[in-house]
Amino acid sequence: MGIKATPRSTPAAARSRTPRSIHASGHRTGLFADCPDLIGTPFSYAREEEIYGEGEEAEFVYRVVEGAVRSHKVLSDGRRQITGFHLAGSLFGFEQGEVHWHTAEALSDTRVLIFQRRPIERAATRSAEVACQLWSMATANLRDAQDLTLLLGRRSAQERLAAFLIEVDGRFGRTGTFALPMTRRDIADYLGLTIETVSRTFSQLEEEGALRRAGGRQITLHRARLRHVVET
Amino acid sequence: MGIKATPRSTPAAARSRTPRSIHASGHRTGLFADCPDLIGTPFSYAREEEIYGEGEEAEFVYRVVEGAVRSHKVLSDGRRQITGFHLAGSLFGFEQGEVHWHTAEALSDTRVLIFQRRPIERAATRSAEVACQLWSMATANLRDAQDLTLLLGRRSAQERLAAFLIEVDGRFGRTGTFALPMTRRDIADYLGLTIETVSRTFSQLEEEGALRRAGGRQITLHRARLRHVVET
DNA sequence: CGTCCAATTGAGCCACGTCAACCGCTGTGG
DNA sequence: CCACAGCGGTTGACGTGGCTCAATTGGACG
Structure with a gap:
């Protein structure tokens, strides 16, 4: 359950890379599209590699460029519930608060853009527009989660x-x-x-x-x- | 399933009432606490009375003052999934978009404060602080929904x-x-x-x-x- | 061609659903 | 004050959808 492959490199390494601008395609929400100052750092994960773990400090957020990611929670006895799949274009890891409350892993070899969470949150406290986009994103995720709830319950x-x-x-x-x-x-x-x-x-x-x-x-x-x- | 009691009065009637200021107690988030211009209109619902239905235009949002409310979705064959209970102090009905995607009903005789959604959304587009509070609220609901997901799935x-x-x-x-x-x-x-x-x-x-x-x-x-x- | 692992299939079991009877409280009418 | 109807809750008997355990197949890769 959740086999960990050897990481190609670490997020810390990613942070020290020179950011390159690329345009994200197929995004579900327009967030970041109109924030040219928020440039993501390209990064890659191997199949089955952990991107972040539950309880870790939430320093980055991610947008899938290519590949796919799953978010899940596990119980102590190993039972696992996947709460969502993130395909190309979708943003994940934005779980307000200091720590991630899920684990995220790459389904296949996956390329992402990494953004630092702090600057985005700071931008949100200054710009109503950014904050509204975050709100809108959270709301979309909420709707998905509640649809899943109906699916699982009934x-x-x-x-x-x-x-x-x-x-x-x-x-x-x-x-x-x-x-x-x-x-x-x-x-x-x-x-x-x-x-x-x-x-x-x-x-x-x-x-x-x-x-x-x-x-x-x-x-x-x-x-x-x-x-x-x-x-x- | 979802027996409808006779409404004591309608939301439309509530809208025409003179708003009275009261302070909400026991709220989970501070939203509206620091927005003195957003005054809710007191309103009551009888036990089992529908507050709003799925698909209805989302004109109001609500804060429970006393009593309790359930939000749910139903399948065409009557299977029902309750997605949340709202006790005194909690805010509900804030489901971004033009329509409610749940039905809300009073569990018992319940007093609420009603707020118009429009002015709040307008405030959010102007004030980053308000928008951040809405974001924070949506995020808290998201966490609850995902906890429920784990509960139901595993x-x-x-x-x-x-x-x-x-x-x-x-x-x-x-x-x-x-x-x-x-x-x-x-x-x-x-x-x-x-x-x-x-x-x-x-x-x-x-x-x-x-x-x-x-x-x-x-x-x-x-x-x-x-x-x-x-x-x- | 052999290894490995995902996927499929089968057999039997069990947690939870279904159907039905019954209990106990509350409110109502005689 | 009692009779009774209605409703929420409990309990029992039994059925079944999905789980467990186990064997087999099939596709990808060396």
């Missing part, structure tokens, strides 16, 4: 997986065909299931013609039928 | 109920003795269980000496044992 395995696949499809541009960036274990820990149940549910959905699998990760959705599974 | 019935009772005790001042303001159905719909399972779990916890019941709602906790059930 939906069956089929409904959970179907809703999840529709969500991922949406993030990949609603093409209906994509490669899942996460393992069955990640999906299980996001949906509050076991890998076996996830696997069986994939099989059921495939039997019902709601999707087709190719090589485990590659998926083609039959969106109408999937949406029918989710209803509401 | 914990057993006993752990859920124990964690819930500790949480409620905390909100009532950590006395260890209190009357639950909500029914078993509400608890079940918050914890993603059925009323029968909640009831049986109460019985188990009582057998194990982790709490004592008196008349259904009145509870005395054995905090050490309850905490032991939750661990982590």
Whole structure:
């Protein structure tokens, strides 16, 4: 659970690098787009590498440039709940307060932009616009978290997986065909299931013609039928 | 599920009332405490009365003065997930965007202060301080939602109920003795269980000496044992 | 071609859900 | 003052969706 790969380099090292300007693509919110003085430092993480851990001081925030990241919490006995996946363009690690209250790990080799949290928070205390963007971001995350709450509290395995696949499809541009960036274990820990149940549910959905699998990760959705599974 | 009592009066009527200044007690965040120009209008709701519905235009936000409120979402087939309880002092209904994405109902006869959302949002675009408070509030709600996510995704019935009772005790001042303001159905719909399972779990916890019941709602906790059930 | 690990599949079990009976309090009407 | 209806809560019997344990398959890579 959460195998740690050897870090290529440390955030401290990243901080000492010369920042280069790059423009982020596909961001969900416009935050930082209109803050030309906030330049992120490019950085990379290997597959399964930890980006930050729960309880660590929250010095940086991150934007995914390429790859994917998961945020999760673990109980002492190892049970894990993933609270979100961050794909290209999305910002994560912005958890107000002095410490991170999640652990973040790279799903695959991932490039990010790193920003120092302090200057952004200081900017927020001066600029209502920045603060409103942070508010807006927190609100979007809140809505996602509450949707997940409904999913976990009241939906069956089929409904959970179907809703999840529709969500991922949406993030990949609603093409209906994509490669899942996460393992069955990640999906299980996001949906509050076991890998076996996830696997069986994939099989059921495939039997019902709601999707087709190719090589485990590659998926083609039959969106109408999937949406029918989710209803509401 | 969500029986609607006859409203005593409507929010529209509240809007036309003369605002009276009162000071809110026991608020979780200081929001509005230092905004003397933002005066709330007192208003009341009867037990089980709907305060606002999902999809309605979000014209007001609310602070509980006395009583308790639940926020929830429902699926088309009636399955319900309560996403939060709001006790005296807490602010709710502030769900950025034009419409509410929850339904809110009074658990018992409840007094609130109503604030118009528009002026607050306008204030936020002008004052970084106000915007930061809104951000901070959203962040606190986000943390709660993600804790609930872990609870629903990965914990057993006993752990859920124990964690819930500790949480409620905390909100009532950590006395260890209190009357639950909500029914078993509400608890079940918050914890993603059925009323029968909640009831049986109460019985188990009582057998194990982790709490004592008196008349259904009145509870005395054995905090050490309850905490032991939750661990982590 | 062999190794490794993700994924699938099967068999059996159990925590929690379902269905149903019953209890006890409260309010109401005779 | 009692009878009774209504409702929240508890308990029992039984069903089942998802979990556990275990074996097998399949794809990626050396």
